[in-house]
Amino acid sequence: MPFEAVSLPGKPVAIQFGAGNIGRGFIGAVLSKAGFHVVFADVQEKIVNALNEHGQYDVHILNGETQIETIKPVSALLSTDLKAIEELARKPLSIITTAVGPNILPRLAKPIAQIVRTRMAEHMGPINIVACENLQNATEKLREALEKELSDEQERLYMQDNVGFAVCSVDRIVPPFSSDKILDVGVEPFYEWTVDSNSLKKTDPDVIIEGMHATDNLDAYVQRKLFTLNTGHAIAAYLGFIDNKNTILEAISDESIHAIVSRALHESGAALIDKHSPFFSHEEHQEYVKKILQRFSNQHLKDEVARVGREPLRKLKRGDRLLGPVEMCRERSLEHDTLLLGVAAALLFHPTDGDKEATEVQERIQRDGIEKVVSELTGWEYDDVDLQKIIGDYNRMKSYAVQTSEWTETTLPARL
Numbered sequence: 397m398p399f400e401a402v403s404l405p406g407k408p409v410a411i412q413f414g415a416g417n418i419g420r421g422f423i424g425a426v427l428s429k430a431g432f433h434v435v436f437a438d439v440q441e442k443i444v445n446a447l448n449e450h451g452q453y454d455v456h457i458l459n460g461e462t463q464i465e466t467i468k469p470v471s472a473l474l475s476t477d478l479k480a481i482e483e484l485a486r487k488p489l490s491i492i493t494t495a496v497g498p499n500i501l502p503r504l505a506k507p508i509a510q511i512v513r514t515r516m517a518e519h520m521g522p523i524n525i526v527a528c529e530n531l532q533n534a535t536e537k538l539r540e541a542l543e544k545e546l547s548d549e550q551e552r553l554y555m556q557d558n559v560g561f562a563v564c565s566v567d568r569i570v571p572p573f574s575s576d577k578i579l580d581v582g583v584e585p586f587y588e589w590t591v592d593s594n595s596l597k598k599t600d601p602d603v604i605i606e607g608m609h610a611t612d613n614l615d616a617y618v619q620r621k622l623f624t625l626n627t628g629h630a631i632a633a634y635l636g637f638i639d640n641k642n643t644i645l646e647a648i649s650d651e652s653i654h655a656i657v658s659r660a661l662h663e664s665g666a667a668l669i670d671k672h673s674p675f676f677s678h679e680e681h682q683e684y685v686k687k688i689l690q691r692f693s694n695q696h697l698k699d700e701v702a703r704v705g706r707e708p709l710r711k712l713k714r715g716d717r718l719l720g721p722v723e724m725c726r727e728r729s730l731e732h733d734t735l736l737l738g739v740a741a742a743l744l745f746h747p748t749d750g751d752k753e754a755t756e757v758q759e760r761i762q763r764d765g766i767e768k769v770v771s772e773l774t775g776w777e778y779d780d781v782d783l784q785k786i787i788g789d790y791n792r793m794k795s796y797a798v799q800t801s802e803w804t805e806t807t808l809p810a811r812l
């Protein structure tokens with residue numbers, strides 16, 4: 397059923413770009429439960445058609461019991477269908493959210509510009525945009541792309557006054573789910589969606605979104621999540637890959653990997669506590685780390701190391717989950733050897749599914765040598781002691797990876 401044929405009930409409308417795992421399993425579900433008619437915008441025709449045909453889907457809460465939440469009413473359109481987007485922009489729309497992946501985000505500038513232009517022409521009031529991606533300041537990156545798309549000064553002024561760009565932190569593990577129903581999605585019970593309250597505009601209709609926590613201390617939330625959940629997850633995935641584990645559960649159930657991930661999180665935690673004190677106390681942060689390790693050990697989630705480790709170059713960017721906490725520790729002269737081991741492990745990741753970034757990393761290492769690659773990624777000189785530690789860890793784990801022996805603590809760098 398095409399979007400034009402879908403009549404929206406008399407509810408406020410939210411547009412969710414990306415009807416994937418997080419789009420359907422988290423953000424779309426929260427918005428729907430808060431009272432919105434959620435319209436998904438995606439590029440996959442099959443998903444778009446299924447959403448329009450069924451008008452609903454099921455979220456399975458993976459906690460060992462059969463718990464299902466039916467999300468309705470929902471509909472969908474192609475994000476490339478600018479005519480349908482224009483039509484939707486005239487509806488009682490107050491929030492646009494995204495979950496398409498950091499690398500794809502700039503491509504949303506075109507359809508969102510269409511919404512801004514239409515609303516300006518119709519003298520419509522404010523809306524908010526929240527990019528829900530695993531990327532610091534994702535909403536700001538989207539705003540920059542949108543500013544380039546809107547060349548007209550009047551459009552930019554309208555945007556300044558009428559579009560709130562709120563950065564957020566989005567935390568829920570939603571791996572691909574197997575079901576005979578294409579729209580069903582499986583999620584962990586935990587979720588945390590924290591949005592910058594300072595950037596939100598007052599909208600009409602103004603809906604209180606239960607499940608979206610607005611705060612004026614967003615940086616602390618963003619860094620706590622990215623440098624704990626994502627740091628630990630990435631290190632578990634990369635070590636798991638080296639040790640031939642298929643899933644995060646298999647990886648974290650290995651005592652040595654568990655110990656390393658836990659140590660890495662305590663290293664990043666020391667820097668986070670120091671930076672954001674008194675926002676998190678030492679005790680609260682210990683609890684936060686403990687809870688995250690338990691979430692990784694959820695027996696009901698089948699989350700492959702290939703998914704969690706995907707796009708390693710993005711994860712190896714300065715400021716992201718691996719080098720971000722390393723830099724915070726370096727600035728404070730705090731211990732960070734285990735985090736360096738995580739960086740070394742990422743450089744060995746090359747899953748068989750042909751991850752483009754993983755392939756690029758391997759090609760660069762082969763062509764330029766490991767020292768040059770680490771220096772380019774970190775910005776450090778060849779004689780930097782941390783750069784040498786990463787190379788030592790890399791070589792040690794590389795020789796482990798080519799053997800098939802058991803992973804033991806003795807395989808790890810002696811200094812750990």
Ligand SMILES: NC(=O)C1=CN([C@@H]2O[C@H](COP(=O)(O)OP(=O)(O)OC[C@H]3O[C@@H](n4cnc5c(N)ncnc54)[C@H](O)[C@@H]3O)[C@@H](O)[C@H]2O)C=CC1
Binds near residue numbers: 440496
């Ligand atoms: N899956 C998870 O557990 C979590 C993911 N995230 C973040 O959420 C974002 C999305 O991740 P997932 O939902 O896992 O990915 P996904 O691959 O399941 O979903 C992405 C969706 O975006 C769609 N898409 C691609 N190009 C598009 C375009 N131009 N316009 C509209 N839709 C487009 C895809 O067709 C797909 O349905 C990423 O930034 C990820 O880092 C954040 C927290 C948790």
Ligand SMILES: O=P(O)(O)OC[C@H]1O[C@](O)(CO)[C@@H](O)[C@@H]1O
Binds near residue numbers: 530567625626630703
């Ligand atoms: O989605 P990304 O950034 O590739 O990384 C995967 C990460 O995102 C999550 O899906 C949820 O935050 C985690 O499972 C994992 O840390």
